[in-house]
Amino acid sequence: MKTENFTLRCFQPRDLDAVIRINMTCLPENYTPFFYLQHYRNFPKAFYVAEVDGRVVGYVMSRVERGLSNHKPLSIVKKGHIVSIAVLPEYRRRGIGKALMTHSLEGLREYGAEECYLEVRVSNTAAINLYKSLGFEMVRVVKRYYLDGEDAYIMSRRLT
Numbered sequence: 001m002k003t004e005n006f007t008l009r010c011f012q013p014r015d016l017d018a019v020i021r022i023n024m025t026c027l028p029e030n031y032t033p034f035f036y037l038q039h040y041r042n043f044p045k046a047f048y049v050a051e052v053d054g055r056v057v058g059y060v061m062s063r064v065e066r067g068l069s070n071h072k073p074l075s076i077v078k079k080g081h082i083v084s085i086a087v088l089p090e091y092r093r094r095g096i097g098k099a100l101m102t103h104s105l106e107g108l109r110e111y112g113a114e115e116c117y118l119e120v121r122v123s124n125t126a127a128i129n130l131y132k133s134l135g136f137e138m139v140r141v142v143k144r145y146y147l148d149g150e151d152a153y154i155m156s157r158r159l160t
């Protein structure tokens with residue numbers, strides 16, 4: 001396992017190109033620059049990047065929504081939503097993904113979110129394990145959620 005140090009900080013607009021490049025390298029779900037900047041403007045404390053030797057190597061982008069609770073039956077609550085997370089392949093398995101998630105969850109908590117949810121491909125064992133290690137549980141399956149027809153697990157955890 002590699003052991004170089006990494007640092008985390010909140011996303012800044014100057015990170016946009018790097019974040020888009022990481023997203024395009026790591027995920028088939030891609031977004032417009034406007035989409036990233038909108039999340040930065042609305043929820044800056046939940047949008048983090050990880051740096052190694054001054055290079056941005058990972059990010060997590062999240063937001064707060066209002067909707068039906070996954071934990072309190074028939075309640076409308078503020079829910080955090082992990083919209084996108086990725087770490088460049090050569091920097092994985094050294095705790096960066098977990099640290100990004102932990103910081104984003106703390107930001108979501110600061111915005112008053114009571115719980116947090118996300119979608120993940122049913123085949124994405126790495127991400128599912130990461131989320132389980134942070135206390136997320138599968139709450140349901142959404143059939144053919146992804147454009148290529150793959151199903152998604154909705155995973156959720158309480159933040160309070």
Ligand SMILES: CC(C)(COP(=O)(O)OP(=O)(O)OC[C@H]1O[C@@H](n2cnc3c(N)ncnc32)[C@H](O)[C@@H]1OP(=O)(O)O)[C@@H](O)C(=O)NCCC(=O)NCCS
Nearest residue numbers: 026085086087092093094095096097098120126127129130
């Ligand atoms: C998912 C992802 C962000 C994890 O980033 P990471 O920096 O490698 O994660 P961490 O090093 O913090 O791993 C934390 C835990 O997650 C689990 N995990 C991470 N990668 C794993 C893998 N390849 N296989 C199994 N478990 C894995 C492990 O439990 C790990 O703890 P451990 O290393 O002590 O065993 C990264 O694999 C990635 O960018 N994948 C492509 C993009 C993606 O799938 N994003 C999620 C979309 S929902």
